Amino acid sequence: MMKKSIVGRAGLLCGLFGIMMMLAGNGYGQEAVAGAVAAAAAPASAVSAGDTAWVLMSSALVLLMTPGLAFFYGGLVRKKNVLSILMQCFMVICLITLQWVLFGYSLAFGPDVKGWIGNLSWACLKGVGAEPFTNYAATIPHSVFMIFQAMFAVITPALILGAFAERMKFSAFCAFILLWATLVYDPVAHWVWGLGGFLSRFDAAGNAVPGALDFAGGTVVHINAGIAALAAALVMGKRVGPTSPPHSLPFAVLGAGLLWFGWFGFNAGSALAANGLAANAFIATHVATAMAGLTWAICDWLWHKKATTLGMITGAVAGLVAITPACGFVSPMSAIWIGAGASIICFIAVTFIKAVFKYDDTLDAFGVHGVGGIWGALATGIWAEKSVGGFDGLLHGNPGQFLIQLKAVLVTMVYSFVVSFVLLKLVDKIIGLRVTEHEERVGLDLTQHKEAGYTTID
Amino acid sequence: MMKKSIVGRAGLLCGLFGIMMMLAGNGYGQEAVAGAVAAAAAPASAVSAGDTAWVLMSSALVLLMTPGLAFFYGGLVRKKNVLSILMQCFMVICLITLQWVLFGYSLAFGPDVKGWIGNLSWACLKGVGAEPFTNYAATIPHSVFMIFQAMFAVITPALILGAFAERMKFSAFCAFILLWATLVYDPVAHWVWGLGGFLSRFDAAGNAVPGALDFAGGTVVHINAGIAALAAALVMGKRVGPTSPPHSLPFAVLGAGLLWFGWFGFNAGSALAANGLAANAFIATHVATAMAGLTWAICDWLWHKKATTLGMITGAVAGLVAITPACGFVSPMSAIWIGAGASIICFIAVTFIKAVFKYDDTLDAFGVHGVGGIWGALATGIWAEKSVGGFDGLLHGNPGQFLIQLKAVLVTMVYSFVVSFVLLKLVDKIIGLRVTEHEERVGLDLTQHKEAGYTTID
Amino acid sequence: MMKKSIVGRAGLLCGLFGIMMMLAGNGYGQEAVAGAVAAAAAPASAVSAGDTAWVLMSSALVLLMTPGLAFFYGGLVRKKNVLSILMQCFMVICLITLQWVLFGYSLAFGPDVKGWIGNLSWACLKGVGAEPFTNYAATIPHSVFMIFQAMFAVITPALILGAFAERMKFSAFCAFILLWATLVYDPVAHWVWGLGGFLSRFDAAGNAVPGALDFAGGTVVHINAGIAALAAALVMGKRVGPTSPPHSLPFAVLGAGLLWFGWFGFNAGSALAANGLAANAFIATHVATAMAGLTWAICDWLWHKKATTLGMITGAVAGLVAITPACGFVSPMSAIWIGAGASIICFIAVTFIKAVFKYDDTLDAFGVHGVGGIWGALATGIWAEKSVGGFDGLLHGNPGQFLIQLKAVLVTMVYSFVVSFVLLKLVDKIIGLRVTEHEERVGLDLTQHKEAGYTTID
Amino acid sequence: MKYIVAIIQPDRLDSVLDLLEKKEIHLVTVSNVMGRGRQKGIAAVYRSHKEVGSLLKKVKLEIVVNEEFVKPTVEAITEGARTGEIGDGKIFVLELKECLRIRTGETGSVAIG
Amino acid sequence: MKYIVAIIQPDRLDSVLDLLEKKEIHLVTVSNVMGRGRQKGIAAVYRSHKEVGSLLKKVKLEIVVNEEFVKPTVEAITEGARTGEIGDGKIFVLELKECLRIRTGETGSVAIG
Amino acid sequence: MKYIVAIIQPDRLDSVLDLLEKKEIHLVTVSNVMGRGRQKGIAAVYRSHKEVGSLLKKVKLEIVVNEEFVKPTVEAITEGARTGEIGDGKIFVLELKECLRIRTGETGSVAIG
Numbered sequence A, B, C: 001m002m003k004k005s006i007v008g009r010a011g012l013l014c015g016l017f018g019i020m021m022m023l024a025g026n027g028y029g030q031e032a033v034a035g036a037v038a039a040a041a042a043p044a045s046a047v048s049a050g051d052t053a054w055v056l057m058s059s060a061l062v063l064l065m066t067p068g069l070a071f072f073y074g075g076l077v078r079k080k081n082v083l084s085i086l087m088q089c090f091m092v093i094c095l096i097t098l099q100w101v102l103f104g105y106s107l108a109f110g111p112d113v114k115g116w117i118g119n120l121s122w123a124c125l126k127g128v129g130a131e132p133f134t135n136y137a138a139t140i141p142h143s144v145f146m147i148f149q150a151m152f153a154v155i156t157p158a159l160i161l162g163a164f165a166e167r168m169k170f171s172a173f174c175a176f177i178l179l180w181a182t183l184v185y186d187p188v189a190h191w192v193w194g195l196g197g198f199l200s201r202f203d204a205a206g207n208a209v210p211g212a213l214d215f216a217g218g219t220v221v222h223i224n225a226g227i228a229a230l231a232a233a234l235v236m237g238k239r240v241g242p243t244s245p246p247h248s249l250p251f252a253v254l255g256a257g258l259l260w261f262g263w264f265g266f267n268a269g270s271a272l273a274a275n276g277l278a279a280n281a282f283i284a285t286h287v288a289t290a291m292a293g294l295t296w297a298i299c300d301w302l303w304h305k306k307a308t309t310l311g312m313i314t315g316a317v318a319g320l321v322a323i324t325p326a327c328g329f330v331s332p333m334s335a336i337w338i339g340a341g342a343s344i345i346c347f348i349a350v351t352f353i354k355a356v357f358k359y360d361d362t363l364d365a366f367g368v369h370g371v372g373g374i375w376g377a378l379a380t381g382i383w384a385e386k387s388v389g390g391f392d393g394l395l396h397g398n399p400g401q402f403l404i405q406l407k408a409v410l411v412t413m414v415y416s417f418v419v420s421f422v423l424l425k426l427v428d429k430i431i432g433l434r435v436t437e438h439e440e441r442v443g444l445d446l447t448q449h450k451e452a453g454y455t456t457i458d
Numbered sequence D, E, F: 001m002k003y004i005v006a007i008i009q010p011d012r013l014d015s016v017l018d019l020l021e022k023k024e025i026h027l028v029t030v031s032n033v034m035g036r037g038r039q040k041g042i043a044a045v046y047r048s049h050k051e052v053g054s055l056l057k058k059v060k061l062e063i064v065v066n067e068e069f070v071k072p073t074v075e076a077i078t079e080g081a082r083t084g085e086i087g088d089g090k091i092f093v094l095e096l097k098e099c100l101r102i103r104t105g106e107t108g109s110v111a112i113g
């Protein structure tokens, strides 16, 4: 009986999902043809082995970030919940990879439908092969661009899970994440990065138009995930019982190390070529991260009398987040300021704002990714300079760009919050978001996955 | 007295080994010259920096897989045996690297001797330098091809150790692994990948002939190691006492993450260039793995009521194994089916077959690598399509390829089983394979390596 | 009161530092102009995407080595000090990255001042952009060369911390490391690698002159850090209480795995191109490491009756250290001897010399990096051969090169020891180097960082 | 003087410690144990291999008190640890012969607090 | 009521638990300890530094029983843990004053089982 | 026969074990515990969240001895563990009813040593 009803609910969700997808498919049918033609018309272009090597390698690096995140998060929870974090991260890799190749990529990057979404003409990777799709990346196979982007689609929903760690049902998690990727990530990616997306720098034909600067995903990835995390923290409510210290800080440090390493692929790989721009992104990323790690350590030292390890790695991640949209548009020296600002602002968010508003953002997914992402997106509009990435920002005499950034930030925040909120409520209705209090006390590892992370007696 | 006899036995083994090598050297003398001439005659060809960067990087990635495997396996054993796993993995890296550059590479890829083995003309890397050896890889230095292959030779024997974890003598392990690499891995690699190997797609002169498809080592690596693992499980017998849960599942997850990351080098690096084929291999690998991880989770959910973390990462590894031979021959969409099949079949092997036959394959080296490898090799013959890698399989109207795959699978299975069995029995006679029951109870870390993995009181 | 005085002392240090920097700035002003002109005059040169991809990737790999080192060291200390190691390693990344882009790079690689130091004309990365600086690396952006070198500047001071693990004040650590990077690392890097450095192979104009061979940092990195480690062990004195076994050998093995992986970037990346030389460096690195790991295992087996895991990974690191200066100058077969020698000599240093002299080099930073580095630098002068990297050594009839190596080794040893010693005494005066005995007993994690690595009750 | 041993659910530790504090019983020694009791564990599954795992994680408290503190101690533990569900645990009281404070060398009742 | 403490070899735990089960002694508390006894440990070696390490891993059982169960408990432990080799361990029996089941508040003999 | 329990600072363990050895008290069982006492812990800080963390790491010794060894045992522990600072710990002495060596089945005083 019980089981039946769960199956029933899952079925209902799937059904809903299917209908949405079909609507999408139908609605966009016409444009799909046009898009495909446009794609075919793009001039053939030579693949560069060097660029391809770099973007393939970057894709592998970005994949590694998700296990890195798993350890960063997993080390911070209680022993009894460590596997639930690792499992959720791996499940995201599996689910979203499939979603992406089946239809997600097409929704996000496929031929544009009125600036809002891609159509389904690239579903199941139709036409996504060894030939470059010049308007996205002229010197690497289209398929390489697709798989590089897949890794972004994977890690973004994984970021959210920090907000509801230690208390979400695994089945609800799977349902939510799949819906979120489809209805939040894919559209927002399309708006900002898709040809013709309404916030994008290119129209559907690939011509430059004024648009938001987001080199590697400050808006699409971090604000998007961070705001969804806030929504989740609010909808889910607080954990039961007192908070607990991290069960293994070394794991969190390991995760931070892998994240830093992988982020070079994330940011410098977003140049989609191994050239001076990639180098700039690489260096700006490294510098901002170093400055942010140092800055958080100083904040801790001033505020708590000692520099903490968790503070330093949190700062580093905040720096990575903030430099993400900027790294291909600002100089390494500007990156210093962006990194410093990231840590100061996120430190304030985590230390004071969270304490005041009392939401239980377990692992500060909002406090670091949301807040850091907003800062980064705006900072891009402040420090961008033409000589680096072709655009000037506020400090180089172009306040207009700052306003565009602001608009993109606000639009993304509102959309992400509202839709995430609705999706969470929906999943709560159908499946139920939270485990029982008893399950929460026993731990998610045993109750959701029938496993224990470690042995006690041996 | 005791010690002397051990030394004596080791000496005997070395002697045997030496004699074999000398025979090999003599027997192949003549062809060696011919081979060297053929090599010299190969047309000079331009090295591509992009391709070289990719294959060098891939080599590093494949190296990382062995520590990855060490943690994947090491997390699953009892606390008292964790170091024995890590140590065995690192010892394999050391021993086989030296074996490979001294003579292994030449045996496997050197000029062909009657389709069975390479001769020793490339021993000690003679002539393996910065010039490409066009018939293997036209755009990268020959030495890069050699070191890329070295990493494969390293990880293959390491896979086997999952079968006899927690009970093998370290000295016996070293002897076995060295013999196995030389007498099983090198020949089988030659048959399938060496120019002129009797299962290979090329004759000794580099002309295409009908042969088995094995893009990155389904047959050479996984079936080969998996079947040896089965032989080892049978020869070694069961562990003493009841089984124990994994002492650290997070380590196993870490290992799985590193394996997934490194496997991009394994599979996409096997294109030996940074091009569309590498991209296809990369994507197929990722997709199959995602599907396999998901599928195992679903199997667990259906069979055990919950999705387990260990199940998901086991599924992912099964998917990686199965797509290995196929990734350069099948489309990413076919990879979905191969991944799903891998998890279902390996799930059955691990859940039911193992329970029925009651062999103690400690960490399912046979259940995942053997069974998954067989599935992958056959699946390559089913889903291969010309537009991807130049060959059609069963589903694209070429049943012949399926039969060739079947033949290669069977030949490898029989050869690997028989020779592994004989080698194990031989080492058992001379050195003794198993530790004493008392040593097994105390744990291999203390008794074989005089170390403890962790401190208890601190 | 107390706090004020600490701030005061820190201020004093900063002041001193600032004055030194200003002096440097002034003193070198004139040459700076000349240097900038020389730089501008360098002929424009085509960037290779393949080479750029390789060096960017290598930079990421070298970055990963510092977290790798953190785990290698962190696993070996007591549970109560694990975070202090991880934190120090991450702090080094942050501090030295900033030091490097602000002025360190310019000091080390900027236009030469009398063979001793670079001037400050490249401070804040002025002129370090997408154009190659041909005399350092003709086919990659100058900025890529800079960031690759940054990772070396980061890991070198991190190596030292093994010598004073478990007992140094965190504030003193930060001060020391910053001074050391500026006053020891940057000059020595300039001498050996900077154009015009007095031990370098090039004069200020980029013409070849006789000089020390140091492909990837045997002298600059390992001897330099290893000797500073010895000075630190002597100045700091012994730890309180009896020694303790490693709290987590698996972490040390993880670190070793990441180091081995990252070292391919360190060594093969030092070719600054993806070509045959990079391949040689890659292979020599791998072979020497394998041989060294095996050799230490054999030493352990002969001396202690069993091969230990810690011994094997220590040997591997010793091999990596020793092959570092040699990998682009010797053949893979010579690398076997260099690796074997490294393990034998370091084994002796760690087992006997340390026992005789009774300094407390906690994690054998001197015993492995210092001793191994000296061996490697000399071995380069022994086994170098023209066909590999353009230079012959002792065994190929050029004893002169051996003498040059010897000179570079001695000069570096003396300079590093003296200046490190003075800096440590200075920091001891101003801040105090050691924590109190009580803090040492409680552990650095709690007393220096207000954190515990792991939870006990959960 | 009594030597009180209590086995409780891990997640009740904080509330027990709080309540003890309130009753001025500051001194406690805590450790991890595994317990087999009436409470049935959740069967773990590792690659389809089921681990019955009858041992569940528990926390053990050891508290040494003078006679007059026995009652408040037992009450505090009971109040803090009781959920009413199986697995709540037990309290054992043993007789203590002697007690000594290492720092001062004091013995007997004064050494307890 | 008796409070029984037993120190045994870690790998004998399973068989002891089995035997206790058979004699209907279900309730047990188990923990990790390190023991120094007659059994000599294997000297560990870390980079040529020898750790004498006199402490070996042991498992501690705590079992509270009524008088009539003392004998079967001791027998079960002895049978399950004995290998005849040095290091097998010890059983200690202490007097228990009082016992209380947290869940129900029952005390005395009935609270034990 | 007495059952001695001592709670000491972790870093004093080695010297206590040494001194016990010197007094021919070889047999000891050691375990990790956390203690709340007069000693104030260092407040940990995790992302600006302060953990009061009243529990500090301690080590627990259990030593079973015949009457004549009680004094030397207590002396050895006191000498080895005393630093004079708060947190040094306590020694508790309980009466032991029975002792049994699993290996031989010996009981009573002879089984202790």
Ligand SMILES: Nc1ncnc2c1ncn2[C@@H]1O[C@H](COP(=O)(O)OP(=O)(O)O)[C@@H](O)[C@H]1O
Pocket (backbone or CB within 6 Å): D007, D034, D035, D036, D037, D038, D039, D056, D058, D085, D086, D087, D088, D089, D090, E027, E028, E029, E030, E062, E063, E064, E065, E101, E102, E103, E112, E113
């Ligand atoms: N007689 C006993 N001897 C030793 N430990 C016991 C005994 N009774 C209970 N315990 C410990 O108390 C824990 C809780 O007991 P359990 O029977 O599960 O719950 P409850 O006390 O609510 O009936 C057990 O897991 C065990 O550790």
Ligand SMILES: Nc1ncnc2c1ncn2[C@@H]1O[C@H](COP(=O)(O)OP(=O)(O)O)[C@@H](O)[C@H]1O
Pocket (backbone or CB within 6 Å): E007, E034, E035, E036, E037, E038, E039, E056, E058, E085, E086, E087, E088, E089, E090, F027, F028, F029, F030, F062, F063, F064, F065, F101, F102, F103, F112, F113
């Ligand atoms: N008198 C004792 N006090 C405390 N623990 C003891 C005592 N005697 C034995 N033990 C514990 O029992 C374990 C086994 O004792 P040991 O002397 O090695 O073996 P056996 O009991 O077979 O002679 C020891 O490691 C120790 O933990």
Ligand SMILES: Nc1ncnc2c1ncn2[C@@H]1O[C@H](COP(=O)(O)OP(=O)(O)O)[C@@H](O)[C@H]1O
Pocket (backbone or CB within 6 Å): D027, D028, D029, D030, D062, D063, D064, D065, D101, D102, D103, D112, D113, F007, F034, F035, F036, F037, F038, F039, F056, F058, F085, F086, F087, F088, F089, F090
């Ligand atoms: N009455 C008690 N009951 C249980 N444990 C105690 C008791 N008194 C002391 N302890 C243990 O001894 C440790 C040290 O005690 P503490 O009061 O900090 O130092 P001191 O004994 O020097 O006054 C405590 O952390 C606790 O583990």
